[in-house]
Amino acid sequence: MSQVSATEPEVADERAGVAQPLGAGAITALVGFTSSFAVVLSGLRAVGASPAQAASGLLVLCLTQGIGILLLSFRYRIPITLAWSTPGAALLASTGLVAGGWAGAVGAFVVTGVLIVVTGLWQRLGALVGAIPVPLAQAMLAGVLVPLCLAPVQALRTSPAVVVPVIVIWLVLQRFAPKWAVLVAFATAAIGTGIDIAVSHRPLDLAAMVPTVEWTVPHWQWQAVVGIAVPLYIVTMASQNIPGVAVMRSFDFQVPWRASMLVTGIGTLAGAAAGGHAINLAAISAALSAAPSASPDPKRRWIAAATAGATYLVLGLASAALVTLIAAAPAGTLETVAGLALLATLAAALSGALTDPDDRLPALVTFLVAASGTTLFGIGGAFWALLAGLALRRFLPRGT
DSSP: OHHHHHHHHHHHHHHHHHHHHHHHHHHHHHHHHHTTHHHHHHHHHHTTOOHHHHHHHHHHHHHHHHHHHHHHHHHHOSOOOEEEOHHHHHHHHHHOOOTTHHHHHHHHHHHHHHHHHHHHHOHHHHHHHHTSOHHHHHHHHHHHHHHHHTHHHHHHHHOHHHHHHHHHHHHHHHHHOGGGHHHHHHHHHHHHHHHHHHHHTOOOOGGGGSOOOOOOOOOOOHHHIIIIIHHHHHHHIIIIIHHHHHHHHHTTOOOOHHHHHHHHHHHHHHHHTTTOOOEEEOSTTHHHHHSGGGOSSGGGHHHHHHHHHHHHHHHGGGHHHHHHHHHTSOTTHHHHHHHHHHHHHHHHHHHHHHSOGGGHHHHHHHHHHHHHTOOBTTBOHHHHHHHHHHHHHHHSOTTO
């Protein structure tokens, strides 16, 4: 009897030690999902996806990143978390329809996956992407985000009854609980949409709420490859994978680079035909599983990552219901939530773009070209923005 009593504190400590990373992992996935799923849906719809195809894309992104997290965290016993490419989704939203339509965009997703796999196998390609000046990469991202971040203001004209409460709730929570601002803003949008549906007596398509995978045969169009795949790869590497490694290093975890690129590249390839644009190392949300708040014992933090992976698998089941609800929402509702979710990213990108005085003018040109949304020869503005910035940086003397 005394022997059993002596072990009870140890059992209690063991349970407490596991409960903390389990909770941290669930929060990691919830924050990652709710803070940016609206951006993903906006991006997929912008390049031609139907509501069913967008729901399929969101589902497969949850599945591939969830499986990838489980594989990496169990294999290496460190808290490696993955995410969909939020900057990449923003890029899609600003690019719009490309040659070949949705099938052309899917072909570009496949090429992006191939490039990520090659990065894992060929170190020189990763070094080449890493050589792109950070201010220019950040300026391109900032330019891509501007139209999306203007959406809440523009939506005030079309759907003020739904949009105004969303913005007010978001502002209040930015003051008192910023971590939950986007989640509660979406909940407010959902309530407003429900009221609007009830008042207008519009029926919801309940059958469409069942999660399904919509396969699309990819078409390879050079305009889509240059206009989507190349910028999507660059922004994913520069804004997600490279910062993700840095975040993990700040908590004394060494990311297995080759394995991570192979898992995320193969995951992107596997999900492309079903509408998944790209998965990558998590950057901001990575800290939720890797920090001491996930567990005082660094050796237990991989449990938080594994829990996040399992939670993503469950969240994927909600993708079709979310898309069905959003499809019935007043105009501008989805764009408002997405724009609010991206404001912090825009602020960080602008800060990074204009920090270095030597690169300020090339970065500004990159930003303006990307924000203009100009399309030339069927190729979106993000590619031309980076090209213009690099050319101007090469032409101007340093210190201009």
